[in-house]
Amino acid sequence: MPRTAKRDRYHHGDLRAALIDTAVEMIAEQGVQGFSLAEASRRLGVAVSAPYRHFADRDELLLAVGVRAGELLVAAVTAERGGDSPQERLAAVARGYVRFAAGHRALFEALFGALTPVGEPELERAAQPVKAAFQSAAMSLSGGDQKAAEALGMAVAATAHGHAGLLHLGMFGEGAQAVDTAVRHAAAATLALVAGRAALTL
Template structure:
């Protein structure tokens, strides 16, 4: 979002949303490690005390960034075209997941770092449609068997995460060609898992 648009949101009273937009921009530029509320305030042109009217601390703003990123991931996954068959739906989810991870690396990594066993309710709600997209297709492919669906779903999620990680480490090269190579290989690995799902236990 352009800076003038963010400032317009602020001047129209939506400082919370403007801070999230600004935080996402900063994280996309430099990662989450060096991000601070003070830096977001300076970028937005507000007093360094202003964010504390909406966020208790940096971590709370990062959770809000994670929620927004999760919503963008949901949109990317659901926008990926696939057929009606469960296998095609599952492959489409994986393609959308890997493409999103490639094109929004810093935000994607921030999102993954925020997901913990303890859970964050807002983040869990934002990510629920992504989990459901994996789970629903896996359930259909497993004949409704919960254990088989869980095994297949987890294996496919690991495949998507693994290919995203390999892409980030440069295994597939660089640029758009590398992204499409990672997407193709993740899709092929997903099909192999579906074909051999009986061996997953």
């Protein structure tokens, strides 16, 4: 986003949102470790003290970035097209998860470990729709058995997360073809888990 646009947003009283947007951009460029409130202020053309009107410190702004990352993950999972069957819906969730990891690597890595401790309530709320997407399809496949649904949902989530990690390690190659391969493998592994789901509760 051009700096002039960001300054206009600030002048209209939306500095908080502009800071979150800027932090997202900076993390995408150089990772969490390269982010600072001072640099965010410089990019927005505001005083270094200005962010503290909205965030107590760097960690509080990073928490807001984590929430935004969770929202983007939800959007990616929701946008992935699937079929009508619960198996196909689960596979679609896994595909969307891996696509988000590919398109927003820094945010993905930050969301899962580098921003805030696991269990932070705001992050949990932001990620809840993704968990629900895994869980609702798993429940349909489990005949209403809550324990079986949780086991299947967790297994599929772990599979999607694992494929995202392997993609980042270069195990599927490089570029768009690698992303497509990782997405297909994640979907295929999900369908395999569904087919063998009875073993998950043993």
